[in-house]
Amino acid sequence: MALHLDSPPAPRAASRARDLVAGLVRAATTPLVPSDYLDLIAPLSNPAALRGRIVDITPETADAATITIRPGRGWAGHVPGQYIRIGIDVDGVRQWRAYSLTSPADAPGGLITITVKAMTDGVVSNHLVRRARPGTLVHLDQATGDFTLPSPLPERILFLTAGSGITPVMGMLRHLDRWAGATDITLVHSAPMADDVIFAGELRELAARRVITLHERHTRSAGIVEPAHLDELVPDWRDRQTWACGPTAMLDALEEHHAAAGLADAVHTERFRPVVIAPGGGGTVTFLGAGVEVDADGSTPLLDAGEDAGVLMPSGCRMGICYGCVVPLRRGVVRDLRDGSLTVAEDGDSIPVQTCISAVAGACAIDL
Missing domain, CATH: 3.40.50.80 (Nucleotide-binding domain of ferredoxin-NADP reductase (FNR) module)
Structure with a gap:
């Protein structure tokens, strides 16, 4: 049978083709939403997760370098003397460290700099000084710290x-x-x-x-x-x-x-070496909505504790989508595994916490 290129396809074939394409689109996009595409295509433009891109690495000494970073949308600026926490993936593991900002508050182009000295056995410092390259995407927290100058200045x-x-x-x-x-x-x-x-x-x-x-x-x-x-x-x-x-x-x-x-x-x-805060002693965590209650130690993220107990935990962490694991803390205490800070909720509260970096520090309940 001859095939005429200008002949329209049979209705059923066209319908099947449309269904197939639609199915592929749904499979490729679920469960992403528009903000997720923004995160993947233009990560510095996503206000939900502050990031930056390394644009230059300048050696200062044999074991120190200045890292110039272009912060993304949402960067609130800094006061000279403050520091920021940098998150960078090293050999497949995201590591967080704090570094002082060495740039003036109004550097040209809105760029910021940190100056890092490679420390013996320092995983992140050695990576930044010796292995990182311009173009690398890093995660940022807002600037913080009170090691700053007063106004007016002392004489x-x-x-x-x-x-x-x-x-x-x-x-x-x-x-x-x-x-x-x-x-x-x-x-x-x-x-x-x-x-x-x-x-x-x-x-x-x-x-x-x-x-x-x-x-x-x-x-x-x-x-x-x-x-x-x-x-x-x-x-x-x-x-x-x-x-x-x-x-x-x-x-x-x-x-x-x-x-x-x-x-x-x-x-x-x-002081660059603050007192190390030990993880909390753990306790019982209740996953409201799932009807599950488990005992967890103080070093296991709530996300892992829930998944180990068979709870379907909201999360986009493993796809590189941050803040997808945020849930309300309804009561109790959790500890931020990054810096040891505590978040406390009383009955009736609804305080958002990231389950991927929070561990139980006493009995607590989170909503799903």
């Missing part, structure tokens, strides 16, 4: 930093540079050797322009800066507000030193 400021402790202060210095001469700034910075000084060229250039008075100390040859050295390095330290960031021992000694001088309120510290 005299002392920054005391060591190693990567210069990073939050660098954001402040870049902000202060535009008001050169408006306040008297002294920076005492320590690093093992000259080649280990992060931002070395920029710090020395600020000193050459007399924006700051710089005391750069190389500890392998000159020893560690002790608070007692301030009498020689910064004779008027008692008249200055001090911001310090560096090793815990340095900060502890500085706080004791200022407290002994009756100046405890004049020193402000930023």
